[in-house]
Amino acid sequence: MTTLTGTWEWLTDPAHWSGPDGVWRRLLQHLVLTVVCLAVSCLIALPVAVVLGHLGRGGALAVNLSNVGRAVPTFAVLVLLLLTPIGAWGKGPTVVALVLFAVPPLLTNAYVGMREVDRDTVQAARGMGMTGRQVMFHVELPLSSPMILNGMRIAAVQLVATATIAALAGGGGLGRIITAGFNLASTPQVVAGAVLVAVFALIVEGLFEVAERLAPPWARGTP
Amino acid sequence: MTAPPDDCLARNEWICGDYLSTRREILLDAVGQHLRLTSVSVLIALALAVPLAVLARRWGWAAGPVLAATTILYTIPSLAMFSLLLPLYGLSATLVIAGLVLYSLTLLVRNILAGLRAVPEETRQAARGMGYGPVRLLLTVELPLALPAAMAGLRLATVSAVSLVTVGAIVGFGGLGNLIYAGMNTYFKAQVLTASVLCVVVAVAADLLLLGVQRLITPWTRARA
Numbered sequence: 001m002t003t004l005t006g007t008w009e010w011l012t013d014p015a016h017w018s019g020p021d022g023v024w025r026r027l028l029q030h031l032v033l034t035v036v037c038l039a040v041s042c043l044i045a046l047p048v049a050v051v052l053g054h055l056g057r058g059g060a061l062a063v064n065l066s067n068v069g070r071a072v073p074t075f076a077v078l079v080l081l082l083l084t085p086i087g088a089w090g091k092g093p094t095v096v097a098l099v100l101f102a103v104p105p106l107l108t109n110a111y112v113g114m115r116e117v118d119r120d121t122v123q124a125a126r127g128m129g130m131t132g133r134q135v136m137f138h139v140e141l142p143l144s145s146p147m148i149l150n151g152m153r154i155a156a157v158q159l160v161a162t163a164t165i166a167a168l169a170g171g172g173g174l175g176r177i178i179t180a181g182f183n184l185a186s187t188p189q190v191v192a193g194a195v196l197v198a199v200f201a202l203i204v205e206g207l208f209e210v211a212e213r214l215a216p217p218w219a220r221g222t223p
Numbered sequence: 224m225t226a227p228p229d230d231c232l233a234r235n236e237w238i239c240g241d242y243l244s245t246r247r248e249i250l251l252d253a254v255g256q257h258l259r260l261t262s263v264s265v266l267i268a269l270a271l272a273v274p275l276a277v278l279a280r281r282w283g284w285a286a287g288p289v290l291a292a293t294t295i296l297y298t299i300p301s302l303a304m305f306s307l308l309l310p311l312y313g314l315s316a317t318l319v320i321a322g323l324v325l326y327s328l329t330l331l332v333r334n335i336l337a338g339l340r341a342v343p344e345e346t347r348q349a350a351r352g353m354g355y356g357p358v359r360l361l362l363t364v365e366l367p368l369a370l371p372a373a374m375a376g377l378r379l380a381t382v383s384a385v386s387l388v389t390v391g392a393i394v395g396f397g398g399l400g401n402l403i404y405a406g407m408n409t410y411f412k413a414q415v416l417t418a419s420v421l422c423v424v425v426a427v428a429a430d431l432l433l434l435g436v437q438r439l440i441t442p443w444t445r446a447r448a
Contacts, residue, residue, distance in 0.1 A: 003310040070379065071426035073386040075400060076419035079407040083415060161300035165390060168302065169407060178306045182393060187309055194306035198299040205298045 006188030007195065016192075023177065023196060030173035030200065033091075033166075034159045037098040041155060044099070045106035046148065053114020053144070054136045066108035074101055074162050078169040094166040101162055102155040109151025113144030149215065153208035160201045174200060232413065239413035246414070249402070253418065256316075257398025257425060260391065261384045264320045268327035268380065275328075276335035277361065289332060297329035301390045309394075319391035326387060327380040334376025338369030371444055374437040378430050385426040399425075 010016060017023045052058040074097060081093035117140045125139045167175025177193030231239035243250070275293075279286040299307070304322040312318035342365050350364045389400030397404065399418040406414035438445065 067382075071382045071386060071423055071430070073389040073400070073403075073419065073422050075389045075392070076403050076415070076422055079403050079415050080419055082407060083410060083412050157298055161302075164300040164302045168390070168393060168404070175300075175302050178302055179393070181306075190306045190309055194303040194309075197303035198307065201298050201300055201303070202295065 003187055003191060007191045010186075010188045010192040011195070021176070021180070023174075026172065026174045026176055027196070027200070030160070030163050030175075030197075033094065033098065033163045033171075033173055034156065034204070037095060037102060037159050037163075038152070038156055040095075041099050041102035041106055041159075042152065045103045046110055049107045049110030050114060050136065050141060050144075053111045054132070054140060056115065059111060059115065062107050062111040066104040069101055069104040075165050075168060077101075078166060078171075082169050091171065093169065094163070094171040097166070098159055098162050102159050105154040105158065106148075106151045109154070110144065110148045113147025113151075114140050116147065117143045145215070146212070149208070149212060153205070153212075156204050156208065157201060160197075160204055164197050235410065235412050237412045237416045239417075242413040242417060250417065250421065253399045253402050254421060254425065256396070256401075257385070257388055257422070260316060260319055260323065260388045260396065260398055261381065261425075261429070264323035265327055265377070265381050265384055267320070268324045268331055269377065271324070272328055272331035272335055276332050276339060279332070279336055280339040280365075286336065290336070293329040293332050296325045301326070301387050302393065305390065305394060314394045314396075316396040318394055319388065319396045322391075323384050323387060327384055330376050330380040330383065331373075334379070335369060335373045338372030339365055341372065342368045367441075370441050371437070374433065374441070378433045378437075381429050381433060382426045385422065385429060389422060398422075 019025070049062065052062060077100065078093055078097045081087060081096055084093075086092040086096060121143070122135055122139060125135045130138065163171070163173045164175035164178070167173055167179045174193060174197045177196065178190050181187070181189030181191075181193055230241050232241050232245075275289055279289045296304075301322065304325060305318060308318050308321050312321055346364065346368070347360065350360050355364065388398045389403060391397035392400035392404035395401065399422045402414050402418035403422075405411070406418065
């Protein structure tokens with residue numbers, strides 16, 4: 001009970017929200033980091049996956065990459081990067097680790113989406129005189145967009161989680177409130193930070209849910 | 224005064240044989256803690272997931288809420304999950320185990336349920352026709368047929384748990400993560416790299432072990448190959 005009221009007091013104290021270590025600043029860092037890394041990861045993963053999917057090559061690689069990604073601990077990679085020359089670039093280790101872990105799910109989902117497009121549909125498009133490039137952009141890509149969107153959702157939630165762990169390796173973001181709470185031995189602050197991160201992650205998940213509902217009919221996944 | 228030793232430890236190299244020989248016990252302890260945390264949490268998650276999936280299969284209405292609840296838990300970042308459980312368990316190994324159990328639940332429930340749903344209706348009808356009651360049907364027909372999907376979920380959950388244990392370093396129960404955390408603060412490169420590599424080795428070994436178990440307990444899936 002005391003923890004609950006303590007957490008509430010921490011969260012409702014305006015002093016904790018302003019300033020360089022305040023919630024607003026950490027939230028902004030978390031958001032910017034997530035959005036930038038998602039954009040970079042999409043720019044890297046999607047063209048590769050779409051072309052590979054169109055050609056029907058490298059599938060095993062794309063799928064295995066995603067499984068290997070689960071076995072490698074994010075925290076370990078973050079610390080390893082921190083101790084290499086990349087560590088001198090400030091946000092370098094965090095960005096590199098975040099992108100490294102967000103690329104596999106994006107790649108796998110987009111690749112599988114491209115391959116799952118009905119072969120008869122592709123044949124029909126071909127028969128109507130479409131070139132390979134037209135088939136890729138006007139048939140396969142739109143039809144695989146539900147899977148691509150789903151990959152972006154997985155990557156985004158994972159980025160939020162990884163950005164939290166970055167605080168353990170000296171990065172910014174909402175995780176910093178939790179680690180600072182541990183250093184101060186302040187359970188209310190630790191729990192308050194955890195609540196903020198959890199709410200943020202759930203909002204990101206919810207936004208993608210809305211995006212999937214608002215998407216055009218062919219871009220909606222099967223219910 | 225003796226000169227400082229000129230070995231790879233003193234030069235702080237990434238790969239260092241002396242580190243392996245001098246810190247053997249520390250490394251073994253960390254691997255042991257890593258394995259204990261992983262296996263205990265995955266086993267507890269499995270014990271919870273099987274009944275949840277069976278109930279969700281039996282009562283269709285329960286499937287939605289069960290899947291939604293476990294998926295929401297999965298969305299919460301690991302560091303936040305450990306922190307949210309802090310008031311309940313304090314700074315203990317139980318805290319890390321509780322967090323990992325909640326993570327593994329999603330993967331396990333989802334896969335076991337998918338496996339149960341994939342059992343052909345004809346098979347169930349045939350078993351009923353042979354006089355199988357609901358319990359016998361579940362234990363001798365449905366669960367064995369759901370094994371391949373369930374094992375796929377178990378492998379995913381185990382590999383993810385091995386990697387997530389490292390975050391437990393924040394409360395001092397992170398297995399190899401403890402060494403990585405300590406190595407980060409002291410810029411001890413050999414320790415960080417060795418512990419990271421060991422972590423991946425443990426994950427791959429656990430995955431291969433479960434793959435072997437899967438092949439042993441589902442001989443019928445190999446008959447056609």
